[in-house]
Amino acid sequence: MYKLISQPKSENSDACSSQFTSIDVPSQFLQEAVFAGDRFWELEAAFGRVDGVFRTATGYCGGTLRKPTHKEVSEGRTGHTEVVKVIYDKRKISYKSLSSVFWESHDPTNKDYLRFGLDTHYRSAIFYADEEMKKQTQESKIRRQMELNRRIVTKIIPYDPDLFFLAENQHQKYHLQKDYTWLCESLSLRSTEQFVDSHVACKLNGILAGDKNMVVERLRTLMEGCDLPKQTMLILEGIIEDLEKR
Known part of the structure; x- marks a missing residue:
């Protein structure tokens, strides 16, 4: 679990945080979930758009090598799976709702996820931390399978945080x-830890990678709810202006 540092909050700081403004969220309200659904780039963005998701991080789970590189994982020899760790506020979103986002974000019936060898790091899996989470995951899988009326190949796997x-x-x-380097610079985001720890980066990554018809509305909501640097606000206003001209 990430360490949350309490700092003075602006009127709207409950909606947003970055290294400039942190939310004082009691740890008992934060939960962690880990999902794998094809490429972690798209899955992380999908969760980033969800209200109640606090932070996200891409990573690797389930392999035999410690601290693997993406090249080693993508060669299919370490046994790792590309995953997304989701830190969420359980007062705002339930694990059941998060699971629904997961099912909608990829095709869990794709039999390619069962292949061995190259590309096996693209799998469909849910990692559970305890028996209650395992039970909810199994129930969620059954519901989705009934909705699709097709066999789901998603694996349900114990999660070891180590x-x-x-x-x-x-x-x-x-x-x-990839697409908004200047926006990252305005937020002073450079290191892996900064990108992982930034709630603003989590939200912007999700919004800007999402449905273009929804980007402007979601950006405006984010700007209204966040205490952002002036330069960041100017860049976002420019993005909105460009989108509205299209």
Whole structure:
């Protein structure tokens, strides 16, 4: 669990945080969940758009090598799976709702996830931390399978936090880093830890990678709820202006 530092809060700081403004969220309200659904870039963005998701991190689970690189994992020889760790506020969203986001974000019936060899790091899996989470995950899988009326290949796997390894910097908040470098600079986001710990980066990565018809509305909501640096606000206003001209 991430250490949360209480700092003076602005009127709207309950909606947002970055290294400039932190939310004082009691640890008992924060929960952790780990999901794997094809490429972790898209899955992280999908969770980033969800209200109640506090932070996200891409990483690797389930392999035999400690601190693997993306190259080693993608070669299919370490047994790792690309995963997304989700830190969420259980007062705002339930694990059941998070699971629904997971099912909607990829095709859990894709039999390619059962292949061995290259590309096996792209799997569909849910990692559970305790028996209650396992029970909820199994029930969620059954519900989704009944909805689809097709066999779901998603694995339900015990989670060992000591065997979760953060992905490299360029794989954290991938869409934000790839397409909006100047936005990252305005938020002073450079290291892996900064991208992982920033709630603002989590939200921006999700919003900017999402449905273009929803980007403007979601950006405005984020800007209203966050105490952001002036330069960041100006950049976001420019992005909105460009989108509205299209």
